[in-house]
Amino acid sequence: MDIYTIGFTKKSAEKFFSLIAKSGVKRVVDVRLNNVSQLAGFAKRDDLAYFLEKICGVSYIHQPLLAPTQSMLDEYKKNGGNWITYESRFIDLMATRQIEKEIPREVIDDGCLLCSEDKPHHCHRRVVAEYFKKHWCEDVKISHLG
Numbered sequence: 001m002d003i004y005t006i007g008f009t010k011k012s013a014e015k016f017f018s019l020i021a022k023s024g025v026k027r028v029v030d031v032r033l034n035n036v037s038q039l040a041g042f043a044k045r046d047d048l049a050y051f052l053e054k055i056c057g058v059s060y061i062h063q064p065l066l067a068p069t070q071s072m073l074d075e076y077k078k079n080g081g082n083w084i085t086y087e088s089r090f091i092d093l094m095a096t097r098q099i100e101k102e103i104p105r106e107v108i109d110d111g112c113l114l115c116s117e118d119k120p121h122h123c124h125r126r127v128v129a130e131y132f133k134k135h136w137c138e139d140v141k142i143s144h145l146g
Contacts, residue, residue, distance in 0.1 A: 001139065003113065003129045004112035005113045005125040005126060005144050006020065006112055006145040007117040007120070007146065009117060010118040011118070021056040023143070025110055025111060025112040026059065027058060027059040027111045027112070028052055028058055028060050028111070028114050029063050029108065029112065029114065030045070031115055032114070032116060033067040033068065035048075043116070045062060063107070066103065066113070068090050068124055072086065072090060087124075100132065108132055113128055113129055
């Protein structure tokens with residue numbers, strides 16, 4: 001199983017769509033809680049779905065079950081929370097939601113988890129990919145496109 005991840009921040013549309021097109025992904029799985037913000041530019045939900053299909057021939061799906069809660073995001077981003085605490089709470093949330101049972105494997109396989117963060121190090125898309133790898137107990141390759 002191949003799982004890809006990407007963030008759109010600090011990328012031009014050209015760079016973003018080129019990375020997606022070259023990767024061979026079949027779908028972009030949006031793991032953002034809020035995907036309609038004006039700040040998202042080309043990555044707003046409806047625009048992104050259109051561009052992915054027209055430019056890359058890739059489908060789009062929003063999976064809010066793979067997003068943290070608003071209170072978790074606010075605590076971490078707005079209140080200067082600790083990454084380790086945020087990551088631990090998010091892992092607990094995914095376990096409570098039983099995402100490994102709720103999200104079909106075929107949605108994730110050859111899919112690209114999308115979030116806003118530029119790099120995967122302190123982004124929940126990496127945590128989601130690693131959670132699936134751990135819980136599905138199979139050969140999962142994670143590739144961060146950017």
